Amino acid sequence: MKTLTPAPSPKGRGESTTEYNVNIEGRNRIGLVWTLIFQASTIAGIIALIALLINIVDGAFGYVAYEAKVDPASLAVDGISLEEQSKEQLVVLLKSKLSSGAFNKLDKDKPFTDRSRADVYQVVIERIVKYKVVEVWNLWPSLTQGAEIRVEIAEKYPNAQLKFVSWLTADFITRPQSSEAVSTGVRTAILGSFWTIIFTILFAFPIGVGAAIYLEEYATDNWLNRIIQTNINNLAGVPSIVYGILGLALFVRALEPLTSGQIFGLVDPTTANGRTILAAGLTLGLLVLPIIIINAQEAIRAVPQSLRKASYGIGATKWQTIWSHVIPNAMPGILTGTILAVSRAIGETAPLVVVGASTAISFDPTSPFSKFTTLPIQIYQWTSRPQAEFRSAAAATILVLLIMLLSLNASAILLRNRFSRRY
Amino acid sequence: MAESTIKWVETDKRPLNLRRKLRVGELVIQGLLFFSGFFSIFTTIGIVYELGKEALLFFQMPEFNLIGTIASVEWKPHVGKFGIWPLVTATMMTTVIAMAIAIPLGMGVAIYLSEYASPKVRSILKPVLEVLAGIPTIVYGYFALMFMTPLLRSVFGNEVVQIYNTASAGLVMGILILPLITSMTEDALSAVPRSLREAAYGMGATKLEAALQVVVPAALSGIAAAIIIGISRAIGETMIVAVAAGAGPNFTFNPFEGAETITGHIVRISGGDLAYDSVDYNSIFALGLLLFFITLTLNIISQRIVRRFWEVYE
Numbered sequence: 001m002k003t004l005t006p007a008p009s010p011k012g013r014g015e016s017t018t019e020y021n022v023n024i025e026g027r028n029r030i031g032l033v034w035t036l037i038f039q040a041s042t043i044a045g046i047i048a049l050i051a052l053l054i055n056i057v058d059g060a061f062g063y064v065a066y067e068a069k070v071d072p073a074s075l076a077v078d079g080i081s082l083e084e085q086s087k088e089q090l091v092v093l094l095k096s097k098l099s100s101g102a103f104n105k106l107d108k109d110k111p112f113t114d115r116s117r118a119d120v121y122q123v124v125i126e127r128i129v130k131y132k133v134v135e136v137w138n139l140w141p142s143l144t145q146g147a148e149i150r151v152e153i154a155e156k157y158p159n160a161q162l163k164f165v166s167w168l169t170a171d172f173i174t175r176p177q178s179s180e181a182v183s184t185g186v187r188t189a190i191l192g193s194f195w196t197i198i199f200t201i202l203f204a205f206p207i208g209v210g211a212a213i214y215l216e217e218y219a220t221d222n223w224l225n226r227i228i229q230t231n232i233n234n235l236a237g238v239p240s241i242v243y244g245i246l247g248l249a250l251f252v253r254a255l256e257p258l259t260s261g262q263i264f265g266l267v268d269p270t271t272a273n274g275r276t277i278l279a280a281g282l283t284l285g286l287l288v289l290p291i292i293i294i295n296a297q298e299a300i301r302a303v304p305q306s307l308r309k310a311s312y313g314i315g316a317t318k319w320q321t322i323w324s325h326v327i328p329n330a331m332p333g334i335l336t337g338t339i340l341a342v343s344r345a346i347g348e349t350a351p352l353v354v355v356g357a358s359t360a361i362s363f364d365p366t367s368p369f370s371k372f373t374t375l376p377i378q379i380y381q382w383t384s385r386p387q388a389e390f391r392s393a394a395a396a397t398i399l400v401l402l403i404m405l406l407s408l409n410a411s412a413i414l415l416r417n418r419f420s421r422r423y
Numbered sequence: 424m425a426e427s428t429i430k431w432v433e434t435d436k437r438p439l440n441l442r443r444k445l446r447v448g449e450l451v452i453q454g455l456l457f458f459s460g461f462f463s464i465f466t467t468i469g470i471v472y473e474l475g476k477e478a479l480l481f482f483q484m485p486e487f488n489l490i491g492t493i494a495s496v497e498w499k500p501h502v503g504k505f506g507i508w509p510l511v512t513a514t515m516m517t518t519v520i521a522m523a524i525a526i527p528l529g530m531g532v533a534i535y536l537s538e539y540a541s542p543k544v545r546s547i548l549k550p551v552l553e554v555l556a557g558i559p560t561i562v563y564g565y566f567a568l569m570f571m572t573p574l575l576r577s578v579f580g581n582e583v584v585q586i587y588n589t590a591s592a593g594l595v596m597g598i599l600i601l602p603l604i605t606s607m608t609e610d611a612l613s614a615v616p617r618s619l620r621e622a623a624y625g626m627g628a629t630k631l632e633a634a635l636q637v638v639v640p641a642a643l644s645g646i647a648a649a650i651i652i653g654i655s656r657a658i659g660e661t662m663i664v665a666v667a668a669g670a671g672p673n674f675t676f677n678p679f680e681g682a683e684t685i686t687g688h689i690v691r692i693s694g695g696d697l698a699y700d701s702v703d704y705n706s707i708f709a710l711g712l713l714l715f716f717i718t719l720t721l722n723i724i725s726q727r728i729v730r731r732f733w734e735v736y737e
Binding site for chain 2: 024027028030031034035037038039040041042044045046048049051052055056059206207208209210211213214215218219225227228230231232233234235237238239240241242244245246248249250253254286289290293317318319343344346347348349350353354356376379380383384391394395398401402405409
């Protein structure tokens with residue numbers, strides 16, 4: 001090739017005697033540099049993802065130093081250690097150690113005769129032993145500086161115990177929320193997330209699919225339908241917090257009799273409050289509606305015209321065609337899109353904060369009119385606290401949330417691969 | 424043959440009625456479907472009406488005046504100080520920092536994916552980007568506070584970088600927006616037909632020259648749309664700034680100081696049980712309306728760009 005090009009200019013790179021830039025070597029060198037730049041930016045993106053995941057795992061495991069207000073060993077009765085005592089013994093212990101007022105209040109919340117042994121044991125730990133976290137380490141320092149940490153703790157807190165813990169445990173998932181980081185859990189938040197999402201789906205799925213069918217099958221190209229389509233595209237880009245503000249005005253305040261359950265006679269009108277699961281579910285429903293519509297439209301558009309023509313050809317009406325041919329063929333795509341929209345809704349925090357998620361509730365939601373907290377709200381709450389132990393709890397909650405989202409997305413991908421057909 | 428197998432049974436002597444039959448069920452269904460389609464219009468009307476109504480109450484408050492909003496740099500609505508600038512500058516700062524990260528990185532990744540990467544590499548990288556895009560923003564908030572802030576503090580020193588600062592929130596927001604810009608840009612680049620690249624190679628262009636001087640200009644409208652959508656997303660992004668950027672309006676241009684963005688402010692003051700019709704309650708509607716119109720304008724501009732400048736190749 002080189003023989004065909006004019007002689008390279010002696011003036012140097014980039015400038016040649018002819019008006020063509022024939023400095024192939026120089027140009028290739030620049031090309032190589034830019035290739036490296038493009039690759040580097042890709043690697044930077046991957047590094048960011050890895051750093052994020054490592055950071056979360058780093059926070060969710062590690063050494064914890066804690067002190068007990070009352071040494072559990074001192075609570076042993078007749079040589080039976082606290083862990084092995086029966087429920088009756090624990091109740092007696094509570095009665096003797098707590099003031100009678102505090103004991104009666106506990107009994108009133110839920111009678112001790114109805115409580116399980118594990119529940120009573122939990123109360124003993126919380127009210128009498130009172131573990132208090134004095135210091136927390138992340139995973140990396142725990143692994144690399146274990147010896148130093150042990151020395152430090154022995155000097156600073158002679159009574160403290162040091163334990164390597166995983167903040168994410170089966171107990172963490174099944175325990176209700178508590179004010180102490182060591183004994184807290186995310187059961188309330190997981191149930192809250194599930195309840196909310198159910199109402200989101202019930203509200204947004206039928207309307208979203210209906211809208212998609214209308215726009216793809218019925219709508220003619222007129223100004224009204226163009227406005228509807230443009231409007232949906234624009235709504236998809238509205239920040240989620242704006243939906244939260246809308247939900248606050250509309251579902252929490254204006255529709256309070258409905259969202260608080262007052263019109264069903266379920267709650268006392270004087271204490272009725274619209275900050276409920278139902279209000280949250282509907283708000284998230286509005287938020288994911290445009291996403292569901294756009295995804296469902298794509299799925300319906302992918303059903304070939306020939307199927308519809310064949311159906312009309314044998315005498316089916318329009319709705320019969322849609323119901324028995326278009327929808328079944330578009331369903332995998334519609335469901336995939338809905339799952340993606342749902343995983344978006346599960347991770348939403350900002351609108352729920354505005355709608356009024358409760359921060360400290362330790363009882364499970366029982367109806368659509370319960371107060372609620374969800375996993376992202378819990379993460380936000382715990383991350384915002386200054387104590388390191390709550391940030392570890394937040395990291396563990398993030399792991400729970402990410403595992404949930406990952407399995408949802410995996411099921412969407414499976415659905416897509418399993419049922420995707422080509423015509 | 425056909426005549427022998429098919430028996431025509433004539434039971435009805437009347438001529439076949441070919442006029443369209445009125446089917447009530449079909450009409451009802453069509454009506455329901457139209458209602459579903461029209462429902463999204465209600466959402467928009469709801470946003471404009473509800474937010475506008477409460478925002479109007481805010482604007483009608485005796486202490487409120489427009490000059491105070493524009494001239495003052497203090498936002499304390501409950502004591503009659505309505506200077507919106509601290510919230511706006513903080514929003515602008517996090518957005519600019521985020522875009523300074525997301526645009527160059529996003530372009531780089533998109534050009535690499537569309538022009539350089541082999542199909543195998545692409546099949547690995549695209550799911551990675553989808554994972555990044557699917558992570559809830561609150562997780563990025565945790566990442567900003569627990570990773571980016573300590574990192575910045577160890578680089579620039581604890582006395583320079585405050586615990587809550589807009590730099591950390593902006594940088595992490597850049598990572599959040601990266602997949603969005605990448606996937607939109609990559610779509611635009613992939614839509615440029617092969618023939619253009621081949622023509623460039625035929626003229627003796629190197630791969631880079633074909634990519635930067637032929638493919639990128641041809642996809643410019645899509646790239647511009649991606650950038651505008653990215654900006655709109657950054658302005659509306661909430662949880663990262665709520666966790667990491669700081670609590671309390673602060674008029675500053677120092678990215679290492681804490682400051683509160685519009686979205687961060689809304690989240691913080693609505694965190695408790697906000698009393699209806701209080702100044703704070705009304706102010707979040709005014710701020711929400713402002714956000715809605717900013718993002719709506721940006722989204723419409725982006726759609727216009729795509730529609731007007733989209734190059735169509737046969």
